Amino acid sequence: MEHVNIFVKAVFIENMIFAYFLGMCSYLAISKTVKNAVGLGSAVIFVLAVSVPVCYLMENYLLKAGALSWLSEDYANLDLSFLSFIMYIAVIAAITQLVEMAVEKFAPALYMALGIFLPLIAVNCSILGGALFMQEREYASLGEATVFGLGSGVGWFIAIVSIAAIREKIRYSNVPAPLRGLGIAFILTGLMGIAFMSFMGIKI
Amino acid sequence: MLISMSTETTIAPIKVREPREPLFSARNKKLINDPLNNSNPITVQVLGICSALAVTVQMKPSIVMALSVVVVTAFSNLVISTIRNIIPDRIRIIVQLTIVAALVILVDQVLKAFVYDVSKQLSVFVGLIITNCIVMGRLEAFAMGNKPWPSFLDGIGNGLGYGLILVLVSAVREFFGSGKLMGVQLVPDSFYKMGYFNNGFMILPPMALIIVGIIIWIQRSRNRKLIELN
DSSP, X not given: OHHHHHHHIIIIITOTTTTTOTTHHHHHHHTTSHXXXXXXXXXXXXXXXXXXXXXXXXXXXXXXXXXXXXXXXXXXXXXXXXXXXXHHHHHHHHHHHHHHHHHHHHOHHHHHHHGGGTGGGGGOHHHHHHHHHHHHHTOSSHHHHHHHHHHHHHHHHHHHHHHHHHHHHHTTSOOOGGGTTHHHXXXXXXXXXXXXXXXXXXXX | OHHHHHHHHHSOOOOOOOOOOOTTOHHHHHHHHGGGTTTOTTTTSOOSOTXXXXXXXXXXXXXXXXXXXXXXXHXXXXXXXXXXXXXXXXXXXXXXXXXXXXXXXXHXXXXXXXXXXXXXXXXXXXXXXXXXXXXXXXHHHTGGGSOHHHHXXXXXXXXXXXXXXXXXXXXXXXXXXXXXXXXXEOSOHHXXXXXOOOOGGGXXXXXXXXXXXHHHHHHHHHOGGGOOOX
C-alpha cells in the first residue's frame, strides 16, 4: 500500500514539471509534436526507473555516513555524502549512454527525431532531481525508491504528452504575437499546474 | 612545377600579431550586456528554467541561488575554455559534467558553512545547478570555441541574465504573496485592517510559470525582433 501511495504522489501531487519545474528545457523544446513527446517521455521513464534505484544503492552502501561499514570496521565513521553529486551524475550519464545505444539500434527513426535531446537526458534536471529527492526523503527500501523513480517518470511523461497535444492544437488559435511560442507555453504549463493541484491531499 | 610547389610550401606565413584587446573592450562589454536583455538565457535562449523557479517564493533564497549560478557558470566557462584544446571530442560531455559537478560541490559546501538556513531552503536545487541547461549550454555554445577571458565574461553575463529573471519573479511573488520584500514587511498593517488580503495564489508553484510567461510577453512586445513566427 505504501508503494501505491508513493507512486500516486510522485505522478500527480509532486509532479516533476508542475510542482518542481524539473526538466523544463527539453519539455519546452520537444513538445511541438505528440509523437516525439511520447518518445522522449518513454526514454525519461526508463532512465528514471533505472537510475534512481542504482543511486539508492550507492547512497546506502557507499556514500552515507557509516555506509561503508559492510567493508570493514575501520570505515564505519566515513561520510562521503559530499561526493554524491558527482557519483549520481556519473551513473546517470552512463545509463543515458545505454539508452541512447538501445534506441539507435531498435528505433532509428525516433533516434533521428530526438536528435541532440537524447544525450541531453543526462543533463535533464528531472533525472538528477529524482536521485536527489530520493536522497533527501530517505526512502526505506529499494522497492520504494524504484517506485518513486518510476512514478516521477510517468508524471513527466503525462506532462510532456499533454502539453504537446495542446501545442499541436494551439497553432490554429489567435494568440497575441509577442506571446506566441515560448510565452504561451509557459502560461499553459502554469494553468495545467493549477489543474494538477486539485490532486493535492489524495491518499490511498 | 615541382620546384615551384616546394618553394611555396617552404614559405612560412608571416604571423601578424593581433593587437591585444583591452580587457573591457566594446565586444567584451557586449558579452555581459547582451544576456541581460536581447539574448536572455531564460526568456530568449530557453535555457535553465529547470532548477530555478521553485526557489522564487522569496527573494533571499533566489538571490543566493542567482549568485551560485553566476559563480558556477563563470568558473566552469573559464576552466573549460582554458583546456578546450586538449579535451577529446567524444568524451567532452563527461569532462564538462565532472568539472561543473566539482564546482557545484564547492558552492554547496560554502553555502552549508556560511548560510546554513538558506542552504536548507534551497534543498536539492543547489545540486541541480549541475544539470542547469545554462551551464552546459554556454559551455557547448561558447566556451568550447573561445578564449578564457571572453568565456569568463560570457559566463558572468549569462549567470546575471538568469539571476535578473529569478529576482524579478521572486520580488513579484514575495510582494504579492506575503506582503514582504527580503523578509521586511512592506504592506502596512492598516491595509490588512481595511480588508486587504495577501494573494495566497502567488506562493503556489504554477504562478512562477505564469509570471515568467508575462515577463516574456512584456519583453517581446517591447522588442519585436524576438517574436516567434509560427
